[in-house]
Amino acid sequence: MSRTDAAGSPESTSEMNIVTAVKETLGQEMRRDERVRLLGYDVGPIGGVYRATEGLHEEFGPERVIDTPLSENGILGTAVGMAMRGERVVVEIQFMGFFYPAFGQFMYTLTKMYERSGGQLEVPLTIRLPYSGGIKASEYHSESTETYLAHTPGVRVVCPSTPYETKGVLAASIRDPDPVIVMEPKSQYRSAREPVPEEEYTLSIDDARIVREGSDLTLLTWGAMVPHAGTAAERVDADVEIVDLRTLSPLDIETILESVRKTGRCVILHEARRTLGLGAELSALLNEYALDRLHAPVKRATGYDVHMPGHTIEEQYLPDAERAQYAIEAVMNYEF
Amino acid sequence: MSQWTERRPSEDFYRVLSPDGSIEGEPPDISAEEMVDLYRSIVRTRIFEDKALSLQRRGELSIAARSRGEEAVAIGSAAALEPDDWCFPSYRQTGALAHWEAPMDRAVAGLMGTEPETIDEHLPVEDPPEVNFTPTYVPLAVNVTNAVGSAMADRFNDRDTVTLSYIGDGSTSQGDFHEALNFAGVYDAPAVTVIQNNQWAISVPAHQQTASETYAQKGEAHGVPHERVDGNDVFAVYEKTREATERARAGEGPGLIECVTYRMVEHNTADEPSVYRNEEEQEYWAERDPLDRLETYLREEGHLNEETIEGIEEEASEDVNGAVRRAREVPTSDPERMFDHHLHTQSWTERHQRGELRAELEGRNPFTDFDGTGLAEKDSSRTDGIDGGEGR
Numbered sequence: 180m181s182r183t184d185a186a187g188s189p190e191s192t193s194e195m196n197i198v199t200a201v202k203e204t205l206g207q208e209m210r211r212d213e214r215v216r217l218l219g220y221d222v223g224p225i226g227g228v229y230r231a232t233e234g235l236h237e238e239f240g241p242e243r244v245i246d247t248p249l250s251e252n253g254i255l256g257t258a259v260g261m262a263m264r265g266e267r268v269v270v271e272i273q274f275m276g277f278f279y280p281a282f283g284q285f286m287y288t289l290t291k292m293y294e295r296s297g298g299q300l301e302v303p304l305t306i307r308l309p310y311s312g313g314i315k316a317s318e319y320h321s322e323s324t325e326t327y328l329a330h331t332p333g334v335r336v337v338c339p340s341t342p343y344e345t346k347g348v349l350a351a352s353i354r355d356p357d358p359v360i361v362m363e364p365k366s367q368y369r370s371a372r373e374p375v376p377e378e379e380y381t382l383s384i385d386d387a388r389i390v391r392e393g394s395d396l397t398l399l400t401w402g403a404m405v406p407h408a409g410t411a412a413e414r415v416d417a418d419v420e421i422v423d424l425r426t427l428s429p430l431d432i433e434t435i436l437e438s439v440r441k442t443g444r445c446v447i448l449h450e451a452r453r454t455l456g457l458g459a460e461l462s463a464l465l466n467e468y469a470l471d472r473l474h475a476p477v478k479r480a481t482g483y484d485v486h487m488p489g490h491t492i493e494e495q496y497l498p499d500a501e502r503a504q505y506a507i508e509a510v511m512n513y514e515f
Numbered sequence: 516m517s518q519w520t521e522r523r524p525s526e527d528f529y530r531v532l533s534p535d536g537s538i539e540g541e542p543p544d545i546s547a548e549e550m551v552d553l554y555r556s557i558v559r560t561r562i563f564e565d566k567a568l569s570l571q572r573r574g575e576l577s578i579a580a581r582s583r584g585e586e587a588v589a590i591g592s593a594a595a596l597e598p599d600d601w602c603f604p605s606y607r608q609t610g611a612l613a614h615w616e617a618p619m620d621r622a623v624a625g626l627m628g629t630e631p632e633t634i635d636e637h638l639p640v641e642d643p644p645e646v647n648f649t650p651t652y653v654p655l656a657v658n659v660t661n662a663v664g665s666a667m668a669d670r671f672n673d674r675d676t677v678t679l680s681y682i683g684d685g686s687t688s689q690g691d692f693h694e695a696l697n698f699a700g701v702y703d704a705p706a707v708t709v710i711q712n713n714q715w716a717i718s719v720p721a722h723q724q725t726a727s728e729t730y731a732q733k734g735e736a737h738g739v740p741h742e743r744v745d746g747n748d749v750f751a752v753y754e755k756t757r758e759a760t761e762r763a764r765a766g767e768g769p770g771l772i773e774c775v776t777y778r779m780v781e782h783n784t785a786d787e788p789s790v791y792r793n794e795e796e797q798e799y800w801a802e803r804d805p806l807d808r809l810e811t812y813l814r815e816e817g818h819l820n821e822e823t824i825e826g827i828e829e830e831a832s833e834d835v836n837g838a839v840r841r842a843r844e845v846p847t848s849d850p851e852r853m854f855d856h857h858l859h860t861q862s863w864t865e866r867h868q869r870g871e872l873r874a875e876l877e878g879r880n881p882f883t884d885f886d887g888t889g890l891a892e893k894d895s896s897r898t899d900g901i902d903g904g905e906g907r
Contacts, residue, residue: 216671242671248701253694256657260664260678263649264601266671283691287654288661296650297631298856332857357858385860429862436887468887 192374200342201231204349217244219271251281259288262304275310276319290333305352309365311403315490322487323451329428336428338362340405347382364403387431393420396444404448410500415507443474446506453481475513480506530745534803536811543754547818556614557586557806559831571784576626584779586610587805588711591752598645603662603680615644619838630848637845656689663699666706677705677760685716696737705763707770713778718791734771746774747805
């Protein structure tokens, strides 16, 4: 378990939100390694739909910050080919709901090339994948469908939850020799601000992060749900330990089991639909490896098994501090 | 039924060598020795693939897909590559690998279903082909997109290498084909794509595959220069691929070449072509065999005779038999190899599941861990990944 693997001196920090942390990290990694190239549509002169690549086209030119035709599968397919030749490509897919056309390349080449070549061909590719709802967007702009990704071996799926996390996790992902999908909680893009070291640093993409220690109940969560978890933990009459998974695949099972074996209770808070959401896997793991320590069943506070609703009622779909609080209270009050 | 299954039955293509072995146009500017090399590659491919078929019939391979009658496409085009170029083959381009002398024993072992790590361990590559070959792609059309990415990497790095990839007539209906050509056009990528139009996508004929008059013209919409050649004329294939690779190397962008050929045999060993094809069609194409016309030409030019032909065939048979012998000596893969090379580091899950598999193989119960600390046997350090186990 590592919480702060490396950090610059406290003097050299600047206030960043998640978008500026992304931008700073991309620039830093491109200066550090000339093989790093960005690929996506609108990543060029306009700096991306979220402005996360702002200024980079000007600094590095059109052959390193590459505006592409509007084709996710074309982007991923060519990016894999570039990565097979030693480039370290960072792809931006504008919304998680736009990723599906790229599923062919995701299944056939991105996640398979290293294995099928017996380790001869690496695919050091990072996909930045903004996800999450609550931004009053239109259809396919708000969903959390990480289950489709995390079910596939041969790829890492990570999800930073704060500006500090974003910089360290994104840098580690770009430097990693395997394909990494970095889910960025776009609902938190500009809401969360904190001082972030200006110096380069990486965070472990193998390990979860304990956000807050506690002894009564473990709240497992990640990404956009982390702030809600914090609010819920403040409100309930229980000592809640919050584990920000940070890596969704492969999971840091050691940290998860250690926490739940200590607290004896667990609530999983995620934005995705419930059935076969990552909470199902977490719950199953606890059943298999920590059942004798549980004082109550594991509960999942999640989205419902529906397509993401229109934005007038998306707040009722989305889990939040209140839903997390209900789940925590129910589990705390349960007696076998 | 017509001999040509496309919408525009036509021999409207570039041809140098007629089916009867006479020269129609300008022969390519290559030496007699290089011409004989093309012939040798066709012979070796045919002998290799027929051997694969017999191994499949004996149950040593699960499946075999031959390219009889189509060999000139892969061989003529691959011959146009230069050392250090890249090739992203699909599964009916044995000839491209044969022409660049990729080790046949490894190919046989792969067809036998051996894990790549086991092949590397027992049949290490001593003398790699001068052209870089990716592993053969089984999923269709996705290789073309990757190949264009490879070419983009060369362009962005100002390297003068070229990437060649292959696709069948059926797979041109996949989105990946069009996405690849579109990107190749936009970025002037030095990517040459060869369409191996063998008239049949398993049982679906070309005229049901597309309403386009030709496959070559699919390049038009993407701004990619295209050619249509007689795919059974190895000189024509070579010549037009050469022109495309030279343009690509000179920074003039991608090329698309449709090679019109015919699958004289089954799609693969699970196919029964007599259900959907007639004899008339097969006879028509048998007269257009790429090997026969090349042999006739080379004999008449005095580059081949009975003796040299026998020599080439005998050498090929010996090489193929030797490859099969060596491949048979490769032991069955250790089942734990299935975990190799998914990620560079070893996760809890991988470590745990390796342990479960080992327990099962040793007759122990793999379900006895109830606290996540692993099974009794603790030796879980084994990894074939580069940095396995790091960070734990």
